[in-house]
Amino acid sequence: MTEQTIYLWKAFFLGIVEGITEFLPISSTGHLILFGDWINFESNEAKVFEVVIQLGSILAVVWIFRQRLFQMIRGTLRLEPVEVAFTRNLLIAFLPSAIVGLLFIKAIKALFFHPGVVVVTLVLGGLIMLWVERRRPANSALDNANQVQTLEKITWKQALVVGCAQCLAMIPGTSRSGATIIAGMLSGIQRKTATEFSFFLAMPTMLAAAVYDFYKHAHLLTQQDTLAIAVGFVSAFVCALLVVRAILVFVSRHTYRAFAWYRIALGLVVGAWLWL
Template identity: 50%
Template sequence: MDILLLLKATILGIVEGLTEFLPISSTGHLILVGDLLDFNDERGKVFEIVIQFAAILAVCWEYRAKLGSVTSGLLQKQEAAQRFTLNLFIAFLPLAILGLLFGKAIKAHLFSPVPVALAFIVGGLVILWAEKRQHSERIQSVDDMHWKDALKMGLAQALALIPGTSRSGSTIIGGLFFGLSRKAATEFSFFLAIPTLTAATIYEVVKYRHDFHADDLGIFLVGSVASFVSAFIAVRGLLRYISRHDFTVFAWYRIVFGLIVLATAYSGAVNWSAA
């Protein structure tokens, strides 16, 4: 097995895990890091599918008690479990529908370093604006959400079709605008990731099924372990962080990172393949 390839797999796995659930865009980071590592071909796309699913498993493990409770509640026809499941389904729909309609065009025009960098900066500015507003918290727990709240969160998540926007960022910050507490917005973003990313994984597996090869099992395993562990750390770390802090640090990270990418692209310091 090529040691350099395993190193690339480890780096990308860590990047996926750390960024998937933070408001800084995993897709944007994977595009940029994959470009730097020269691992953004068809093989790289298949690899991203695998490590994304590993990140989903980390959330499932962290919230295994809640998911088990909801499953048990559905079997017993409990209203709270049914409402929670319906809310996830409603929130999932906007991204699913718009993704099927416009996903191909978006990938053709926006999946490159410079548009991603611009989205990083714009997203950072939106977070700063959101944090300066007066927060009115109507909802303290995901179990208190109405279907209308779920729909709003789903529409916010749909903004993540633009690479660099951040799925978790758009839902979490959207939640703050819609009256959710930081904890409720963050946890609903985590739960919503499960059906959203699972559906995306299944779709991509079918689409790229002919590009899966047994020879790549080694890098799949290494990347998946790195993604699972780093995602688990990121989820727990973010929950601890928001109990005492706001999201301003992520906003400035996005802005600075985006400016660096633009500066290196236009100065020629980094030869971004799509810049």
């Protein structure tokens, strides 16, 4: 195979990794860094590739929740109180990461986008998830009683807690979905509802990040980079369609312990590999 073909196969593979991991609490960015380093994927702007192909995953969520999104938009335009409150909560949750991202994203990328950082955050995040799940097992009375069980009943204070937690996800290995879901659960939102709110919050957050990064660095991309982004985008979209539906079914019956142990195991294996 030619170098161009190999390059595109690598982009296709990373798109699959992105689509599978974006909405699981195991850090898509961390996996892209680790796998990109492993297969020696080099782009003129690798970080732009990683962010922009996430747009494929986000559009998969938009498609899955398209009816609820249309209901929210229509209701907000008609000033329906429930939909206005839901839109307000999404805006409140979105703003913290938008502000922090605009002010500090360059410093964050320079300091933290490294496999060693991913190892630490994977393990630490896994331990936190185990602690949270130990406090509230799946299908327990505590998980269901006195918990917010619908998106419409989430308060602005809970939305703000989730939004602040999303800022932590700028550090690779943390996991945007993991941070927001766990924060939602700790603030009193039922597990499945916290997962759904995390998905809705991903739409404006990742769309803004993808558009901003592409706008800032598009002039640096070659034709080869653009083609790789398109390939990664499509594979991420298809994989995310399958994963999002599956995770919603999974969290209605199970805890996130399996993902926590996966994070810890992966972090320890990669850490040992880096050490050796």
